[in-house]
Amino acid sequence: MILAFLLIIAVSSHFRHKIPYEIFYAVHHLVFLLYLVVIVHTLDGAQRNGTASRSQTFKWFSATLLYYICDRAAMHINHRYKTKLASSSAVHGTNSSQMLILKLHRPVLFDFKPGQYAFLRVNAIDSHWHPFSLGSGPSSSYLEFYVEVFGKDSWTEKLWRIINAREDLEGRASLDLEFEVMGPYGTSIAKVEDYSHTLAIGAGSGT
Helix, strand or coil: CHHHHHHHHHHHHHCCCCCCHHHHHHHCCHHHHHHHHHHHHCCCHHHHHCCCCCCCCHHHHHHHHHHHHHHHHHHHCCCEEEEEEEEEEEEECHHHCEEEEEEEECCCCCCCCCCCEEEEECCCCCCCCEEEECCCCCCCCEEEEEEECCCCCCHHHHHHHHHHHHHCCCCCHHHHCEEEEEEEECCCCCCHHHCCCCCCCCCCCCC
């Protein structure tokens, strides 16, 4: 059972750009069943009866699972903000690649550091949260996101269609699109106040 769960998760990860995000997200919750099986597997009779002393690895798995539950609970009690687009751009790249540049009005209480990310949700598409790196500076009045479009009918592709269709009207209608922002999360990339100049090189942005 443990091997079967691992194989299912591995296969869905390999095809993550070809299957709907919702299915990919749901399948990865099998890891909880994997943890449960491991916990049950290590609770053997010999250890409980005192006839043998064996490593009870369920303690480590239980601690990890508890840490995840606390992290998710902290995430859901974190501040969530509703905001709208200040501007947006639908960019066509080489080899049919596509990218969205989103510039959201920054909520007053949303403070972040370089290297952190935030979750975005657009109820016009679905009710799921999607993590993306923050591309604007901490002193900016806006939150900027650079979103690469992955796969037909993916969340990013649906957002692309909405932005691209509304930009046909000279970009004015796109400003009515409402976003929900949750965060920030992650650790700052460095103590930037200790340096006069910073150079960052990235192979991608967000998730």
